[in-house]
Amino acid sequence: VCKLCSFYNMQLTLEFGGGLELLCNSVKIHNVNVELQNGAEKLTMKDLLSWIRTNLIKERPEMFMKGDTVRPGVLALVNDCDWELSGQLDTTLEEKDVVVFISTLHGG
Amino acid sequence: VCKLCSFYNMQLTLEFGGGLELLCNSVKIHNVNVELQNGAEKLTMKDLLSWIRTNLIKERPEMFMKGDTVRPGVLALVNDCDWELSGQLDTTLEEKDVVVFISTLHGG
């Protein structure tokens, strides 16, 4: 993290589960620094999704996203809370937030 | 919480488990405001234990404490971490910390 401009960088923990980790080299937990776009003063889930698609997803992006949001069957959680409760794509992220993406399981 | 002197008050979540809740009217989770002693600038686990003994434990205090510490068989956890790792009685608490006291179980 740049100490002079830490404002423009955000430390986040991203976790992938339910099979989504297979899209990121089978790594479940990613500690990342997300750089905010020029002039941006906040990072939303919408920004994060496009950052993930560019920087983390190595294969089959259609298994993670559909349009500009997550694909059907994927739950997004910000600090252990469904993103539907915090504004979905508009959810504003804060330093050290934990964002979990989990694909729903059907097996038994 | 006094808004002018919030420094001298500390909001904590205390949880009791493994049977210890029986000593506090069977209530497991207590959201409390602990007033710091005159002139004190920090709250340690030692202070908290004496506060709990005065304010929360309704019966059989010997089932919770022995001397100035918890009785044998009780684990103390500060933010999901064993207090042995943070200095035991000397652990300094911070606003909104979660402190768990749990009695070890032997049954099966």
Added chain:
Amino acid sequence: DSGYGHDLSPQMIHRYSRHLLLPSFGVQGQSKLLKSSILVVGAGGLGSPVLLYLAACGAGRLGIVDHDVVELNNMHRQIIHTEGFIGQPKVKSAAAACHSINSTIQVVEYQEPLRTSNALEIMSKYDIVVDATDNAPSRYMISDCCVVIGKPLVSGAAVGLEGQLTVFNYNGGPCYRCLFPTPPPTTACQRCSDAGVLGVVPGVIGCLQALEAIKIASGVGEPLSERMLLFDAFSGRIRNVKIRGRSLQCVVCGENAPFSKQQFQEFDYENFTQSPLTPLPLKLNLL
């Protein structure tokens, strides 16, 4: 009433004494449990511990739905079945096991696949439904049916080294469709028989499903409604997350869309999810 303020026979008091001793459960919790009826759909990896623990604890009437037969490759996780039952219907095997640990409860066998044509009739006869199936169309169908007939649903799933658990349609909480209005692509729907599963993972989730059913039936504790448990066996971590409530826009339980019995019976779940309700077992050609 026995004159003691409850209906428990001396035999029952003996059998369930460790429940009766619990101040928070006691005679009242046990009595409610004994009067309850619970339907378990699926007698496989999840259903095994669900059925064993529900039978043991004294759920009054236990229904079991499964159309499958016991196979050798089930045995690593489906602990309710013994080798002697290989080739026989799972329902028969599971019912025999339930009876052998508790001969005082009633067990009803449904040796047939659950479909829109029989779901309403079967599920209506029970207070609580446990989804222990292994495919997406069944999960939508069971949840929709629970909304139509107003029953709480304990939903568990396990694949690989992961498991998930929640309670749907309970006390104003969300249904499966509130969470997943659109079915996932079929490529995202792995089943245990295709993708593999560590046998004890459905064991953990199944026990937790039995617990949720017991909590609802006895009226003791806080069921996992609007919450979900995410279990990662590899790391041993369990997350307890808060999920959305009932959605006003839900096409099944929402404001403007009370799904009718007829709509339910005419809904094509296989077409909706693009997968079969009773998938054919994969023939494994390892090596």
Added chain:
Amino acid sequence: DSGYGHDLSPQMIHRYSRHLLLPSFGVQGQSKLLKSSILVVGAGGLGSPVLLYLAACGAGRLGIVDHDVVELNNMHRQIIHTEGFIGQPKVKSAAAACHSINSTIQVVEYQEPLRTSNALEIMSKYDIVVDATDNAPSRYMISDCCVVIGKPLVSGAAVGLEGQLTVFNYNGGPCYRCLFPTPPPTTACQRCSDAGVLGVVPGVIGCLQALEAIKIASGVGEPLSERMLLFDAFSGRIRNVKIRGRSLQCVVCGENAPFSKQQFQEFDYENFTQSPLTPLPLKLNLL
């Protein structure tokens, strides 16, 4: 070796196929499991799911220690026993159940109480020990013995609506005495038979114990060493907490105190904890 780089017979490949399909487990994890030996002390509430899942998954050799007989008031939680075995030794009943779900594993029966006089000999024959007992002196004794002979210990406990789980003496991690150097007052040591227990709670903890044993035996995953899982069934919450590492001051595993076999055999656990190793069952006089 079959020529395929492993020792699995076609029967085994069929039985364990859903484990073999798992990329993170596979043939290597299953082969290690099949070669492992696990001792389960206690065939009660915790031991029931531990034994069933370890037998099902193919733990090569399974030892069972228990001196008790099956009673009707066990049946609400001890799902390995059937009514037909009431009055018979739990070890015999549990071994029969393990065989019936997996006739290809070896099961060894120890129908005797575990004591300092036999613990070293019995426990030395196994790679991993699972503590599924119900009293404090046994827990100290089993942990101390594991330190003396250098075996990992999977420890679980359940009372009322709560459960706890951790792994001791694994890979430089703490032992039971590191955590609890001084025994608790006897008034703090409730057993299921005295205090009651919701039957499915030891079910959940026992499944998780089986999982930890499988992880250690197969070398797959991260065992719960220096971590503890705290389970509250009422609220459905599970905490994963970080606990202390090995204590240099521990009188059993610490720097200056390697407990010798002789010291172990002469240690009086009943006096140390002020409670009996094989407690008499409480006669319940409810109503």
